[in-house]
Amino acid sequence: MAKKIAILGSTGSIGRNALEVISALEPAFEVVAMSAHHRVDLFCEQIEAVRPPVAAMTDPQAAQACRKRLGNCGCEILAGPDSLVEIASLDEVDIVVCAVVGAAGLPAALAAAQAGKTLAIANKEPLVIAGELLTRTARQHGATILPVDSEHSAVFQSMQSGCSAEVDKVILTASGGPFRNKTAEQMRRATIREALKHPTWTMGPKITVDSASMMNKALEVIEAVWLFGLPVDKIDVLIHPESVVHSMVEFVDGSVIAQLGTPDMKLPIQYALTYPKRVRGVCDRLRLDRLGKLTFEPPDLGKFRALTLGFEAARSGGSAPVVFNAANEVAVEAFLAGRIPFGAIVDSIEQCLEAHTNQSHLLSLEELMATDAWARQYTAQHLSASFKTVIQK
Numbered sequence: 521m522a523k524k525i526a527i528l529g530s531t532g533s534i535g536r537n538a539l540e541v542i543s544a545l546e547p548a549f550e551v552v553a554m555s556a557h558h559r560v561d562l563f564c565e566q567i568e569a570v571r572p573p574v575a576a577m578t579d580p581q582a583a584q585a586c587r588k589r590l591g592n593c594g595c596e597i598l599a600g601p602d603s604l605v606e607i608a609s610l611d612e613v614d615i616v617v618c619a620v621v622g623a624a625g626l627p628a629a630l631a632a633a634q635a636g637k638t639l640a641i642a643n644k645e646p647l648v649i650a651g652e653l654l655t656r657t658a659r660q661h662g663a664t665i666l667p668v669d670s671e672h673s674a675v676f677q678s679m680q681s682g683c684s685a686e687v688d689k690v691i692l693t694a695s696g697g698p699f700r701n702k703t704a705e706q707m708r709r710a711t712i713r714e715a716l717k718h719p720t721w722t723m724g725p726k727i728t729v730d731s732a733s734m735m736n737k738a739l740e741v742i743e744a745v746w747l748f749g750l751p752v753d754k755i756d757v758l759i760h761p762e763s764v765v766h767s768m769v770e771f772v773d774g775s776v777i778a779q780l781g782t783p784d785m786k787l788p789i790q791y792a793l794t795y796p797k798r799v800r801g802v803c804d805r806l807r808l809d810r811l812g813k814l815t816f817e818p819p820d821l822g823k824f825r826a827l828t829l830g831f832e833a834a835r836s837g838g839s840a841p842v843v844f845n846a847a848n849e850v851a852v853e854a855f856l857a858g859r860i861p862f863g864a865i866v867d868s869i870e871q872c873l874e875a876h877t878n879q880s881h882l883l884s885l886e887e888l889m890a891t892d893a894w895a896r897q898y899t900a901q902h903l904s905a906s907f908k909t910v911i912q913k
């Protein structure tokens with residue numbers, strides 16, 4: 521029988537890749553629900569092509585436009601942020617692919633865990649802000665969380681060479697992004713176009729900017745802590761510009777096991793869907809003979825301050841990662857709107873962390889959301905006081 525899938529964020533970069541992977545794996549998988557936020561045209565096209573019985577648009581006005589456009593097409597269109605939770609916990613769904621961007625995915629990821637689903641998670645922000653709550657909920661309700669992020673998929677695959685007690689270190693690789701060879705000052709003044717020009721990966725705008733600041737790697741360090749139950753001091757980051765070695769695990773005997781592949785998100789998406797099996801899919805084969813060499817270097821922590829702050833937030837734990845993530849989401853949005861320079865992103869995260877008093881107990885969803893809201897408001901106010909005009913288009 522086909523595995524039934526809900527894709528949260530089907531119009532995004534990961535969502536579109538997931539649809540491509542699933543279409544190549546039919547009839548073993550079937551999309552029975554999907555969601556988007558506000559992109560009506562693309563979502564209507566996807567609904568017409570996939571014909572799921574139910575779909576959700578988190579922006580109510582966009583949902584209305586979608587209903588009007590599709591008429592009586594046999595797909596029920598749910599509306600509003602709660603609709604995401606609704607499709608994540610539908611009885612008939614086996615696997616929830618969480619490909620929403622940002623903290624907005626947290627309630628649905630939690631609902632999928634509570635409903636005992638297999639949660640194929642690309643959306644790293646919920647694990648960063650609520651890693652303990654999410655993994656504990658999954659354990660309590662028999663849900664399985666499988667990584668889709670390429671680095672964590674690589675670690676997950678490499679981990680199968682030993683047991684967790686035998687792991688000495690996890691080495692997350694990073695492309696270094698578009699500013700790897702730029703000075704700190706050039707990076708501070710980078711334009712939107714420069715920040716969005718990723719050398720190896722094609723992704724949504726938020727994660728692309730996060731990759732340029734290496735905030736993405738910082739979020740991934742915290743994500744790895746929760747996905748693999750590791751202390752942060754067992755996690756290292758290594759720059760690997762070719763993005764072919766997706767990450768590695770060093771075991772106690774000194775063996776280093778890595779997973780390699782082309783830089784294509786379809787591979788980790790497919791592995792999360794077919795795990796523990798491997799099947800032929802749509803990905804290109806890696807040609808190491810054509811690549812010639814693979815290079816590695818340590819990250820410049822003085823230049824990529826987001827990474828340093830991320831390690832500190834991971835060590836502090838408690839509410840620090842919530843603040844770290846929320847301040848970044850607000851600052852990246854302001855940068856993409858042309859309101860602040862690139863360098864102000866990390867400055868405002870640092871400022872928000874300094875203004876915050878860490879709460880170290882296990883936070884409830886309500887407490888997490890309240891901290892998230894505080895950090896968003898603090899950062900928004902700080903940025904609008906510091907930058908009063910649009911500085912670039």
Ligand SMILES: NC(=O)c1ccc[n+]([C@@H]2O[C@H](COP(=O)([O-])OP(=O)(O)OC[C@H]3O[C@@H](n4cnc5c(N)ncnc54)[C@H](OP(=O)(O)O)[C@@H]3O)[C@@H](O)[C@H]2O)c1
Binds near residue numbers: 534604625669725
């Ligand atoms: N792209 C990658 O290669 C990659 C790799 C590893 C991990 N990830 C992670 O996967 C997640 C998705 O990344 P992406 O690059 O696919 O992002 P994206 O291209 O920006 O797509 C985001 C998706 O989320 C929806 N969305 C946006 N705001 C929302 C909200 N407030 N509530 C509910 N849904 C909302 C969007 O709908 P609309 O299109 O209608 O706005 C879209 O479907 C991120 O957490 C990212 O860090 C991505």
